Amino acid sequence: MLLLLSVILAVTLMPGSQKAPSDKAIFTFYKEPHGTWYIDLPDYPGPKGDLAMVAGADDMLDYLARGEKRVKVEMSEAPFNGALEMVRVKKDEPGSGAYYKPVNHHIQSVWLCDVTLYALGKFPEKIYFRAVE
Structure with missing residues (x-):
């Protein structure tokens, strides 16, 4: 996605920014x-x-967007x-x-x-995510 696994940027994270694994970010994809x-x-x-x-990130976004053309996705390194x-x-x-494997999901691979x-x-080793709109 996960993104995946594409997001209006609610939180801008610059390269190298110090972020706690439990911090959440919201990205907009269209x-x-x-x-x-x-x-x-x-x-x-x-x-x-x-x-x-x-390469699978698009499929995950199709799943999260549920037919819509825009979706906001919340992400974190912590559950x-x-x-x-x-x-x-x-x-x-x-x-x-990097390649990711969605856990307990029909999509097999997300690049x-x-x-x-x-x-x-x-x-990150793990990415936790969900659609928020």
Whole structure:
């Protein structure tokens, strides 16, 4: 997603920011008419294409959005009420992202690109998340 596992940025997290694992962040994701999901990070310094949600993250957003074209997703490294869980299964070389396995979910794999480092500051071992709108 998880994002996943694409989010209006309610909390801006800059790379390297010090954040407690129990802190929650809310991101907004939107789906364009051609079907691609994007995370809404207006201050992201790279090209829009970097913000595309692909390789399972798009499927997770379809699930969370329940047919809508926009969804806000709350995320944390610590469990919280109503949250789904993704566990990191593989972290590639820098520039190659990380793979996560959603726990107890039909989606088998979610790849998160290095924009995750911009948004969360790292690739957490676990990501807990839920749709909040």
